[in-house]
Amino acid sequence: MRRVTLLLLAASLFTGCGDDDGASPDSGPADAGVDAAPAPRDLGQERELTVFDYVPEGCSGTVRTPEVVEAGMGGETLGAAPTPDHVHVAIGEEASTTFAVNWHTDLATDVTQILYGLDEDAVDAADGATDEVAVRSGHTLVYETRYETLTDSLDVRIHEVHVCGLEPSTTYYYKVGGPGAWSETFDVATAPVLGSTEPWTFAASGDSRNNTAGVWQLAQRQILEAGADLHVFSGDAVNLSALQTEWDAFFEAREGDFQVQDALARIPFMVSNGNHDNLRVNYLAQFAMPQDISEGEGGQGEEWYSFDYANAHFVVLNDTVEDDATISGPEADWLRADLAAVDRDVTPWVFAVHHRNLYTCMSSHSPSGQLRTAWQPIYDEFAVDVVFQGHNHVYERSRPIRGLTATNEGVVAAEGAGGEPTFEAPGGGSGEPSGTLYFTAAAIGAPLYEVSDACPTTRAAQGVANYLMVDVDDRSITFTARNIETGAVIDELTYSK
Numbered sequence: 001m002r003r004v005t006l007l008l009l010a011a012s013l014f015t016g017c018g019d020d021d022g023a024s025p026d027s028g029p030a031d032a033g034v035d036a037a038p039a040p041r042d043l044g045q046e047r048e049l050t051v052f053d054y055v056p057e058g059c060s061g062t063v064r065t066p067e068v069v070e071a072g073m074g075g076e077t078l079g080a081a082p083t084p085d086h087v088h089v090a091i092g093e094e095a096s097t098t099f100a101v102n103w104h105t106d107l108a109t110d111v112t113q114i115l116y117g118l119d120e121d122a123v124d125a126a127d128g129a130t131d132e133v134a135v136r137s138g139h140t141l142v143y144e145t146r147y148e149t150l151t152d153s154l155d156v157r158i159h160e161v162h163v164c165g166l167e168p169s170t171t172y173y174y175k176v177g178g179p180g181a182w183s184e185t186f187d188v189a190t191a192p193v194l195g196s197t198e199p200w201t202f203a204a205s206g207d208s209r210n211n212t213a214g215v216w217q218l219a220q221r222q223i224l225e226a227g228a229d230l231h232v233f234s235g236d237a238v239n240l241s242a243l244q245t246e247w248d249a250f251f252e253a254r255e256g257d258f259q260v261q262d263a264l265a266r267i268p269f270m271v272s273n274g275n276h277d278n279l280r281v282n283y284l285a286q287f288a289m290p291q292d293i294s295e296g297e298g299g300q301g302e303e304w305y306s307f308d309y310a311n312a313h314f315v316v317l318n319d320t321v322e323d324d325a326t327i328s329g330p331e332a333d334w335l336r337a338d339l340a341a342v343d344r345d346v347t348p349w350v351f352a353v354h355h356r357n358l359y360t361c362m363s364s365h366s367p368s369g370q371l372r373t374a375w376q377p378i379y380d381e382f383a384v385d386v387v388f389q390g391h392n393h394v395y396e397r398s399r400p401i402r403g404l405t406a407t408n409e410g411v412v413a414a415e416g417a418g419g420e421p422t423f424e425a426p427g428g429g430s431g432e433p434s435g436t437l438y439f440t441a442a443a444i445g446a447p448l449y450e451v452s453d454a455c456p457t458t459r460a461a462q463g464v465a466n467y468l469m470v471d472v473d474d475r476s477i478t479f480t481a482r483n484i485e486t487g488a489v490i491d492e493l494t495y496s497k
């Protein structure tokens, strides 16, 4: 493990966030609580920033923090409010044998442990390792962010543990914190063995920001009750990523006895960066993501990544970059190499997740010609099945699309009666889809946009709060989009490859 120390002006953390749809520094919620009032700070003062990396016990990959004011392995100190909150789980490495957990405490608490095992009662009763309960330690960090305004700030304490060497398709019980200060006990299931043909289910959503009408927590409850094994999120978790009060509201939303932590601590939640998240330290520090860090260089870190789950390969991309050339340069190179390495006999399904739209009929955010030019040829070359987009706060499904015209417009490919792609293969049964489907399931709290389906590439569209459930059963797939407020099914599609 090592530390790299950087010296930056704290003020550089607070540069403009590139919001393109009406976000205002004054528009953050002011009602979410934190453990303690922030100490006043001169935002122009110099603070040393540090990066910490290590290989968690039993894991093979390196975990690296973003640039923060403090980072290292957990200690033994319990502060005044040491009980973990904001507990949420993610895939850190191989989904069938690992998981990662993040949580938040007061600033003084640096103890960072997880107790886990197969017996819920044993985990519940434990205050340390036992014959039935294992312990792992993780890292903790502190980042400086805005509190409620442009001119105040707050130090935020986050903890992260990675557990490796687990059995596939197995439910583990766990709690996090440290002796005398544990969270409640949660359960999380590892993924089936790679290439498994057993049925499994994931949710796809995006744009929870503002949490209009409290649909974020309604949807989380529905997704938990529907038995989702995984949740992929296309970005824009909050409106102003630098405001910690918004993240507190995101992680603490509740509806009666249900709090979003009940779902987020049980269903791995895999995020992509939206223009409102904007790769802020808040976004990078609060979520664990698979990192590809090779010796001597940083790789792409947490900006974009991929992972496998059962018989599917996911690529999670970042389309809100500091330098536009990244999208057609290093990121496209990475995407091509990543997809070229996929064995479609093992993971016949390939999904991409990112924020902005290659295809959409909405005038609120037009389709991105930049993304089409950079990424669609790669999606086409490797016959990506589905792209889950966000950014437009509607529900929308494209027709199968393959290829671009001279004016950078998509070409509608052969489709079945439901708008599904067709498959041609000698002898039948498998093959490449005629085209890629582009979904926008991006209103899990964000204010709704005007909806239109008057585009040749659009098959279905609805202007309601929504999320998508995707049932994968070997080479069959079913998409079910729901209106969060009524529970009604607003779109459904099944096909096989």
Ligand SMILES: [Fe+2]
Residues within 6 Å of the ligand: 236, 274, 275, 276, 355, 390, 391, 392
């Ligand atoms: Fe957006």
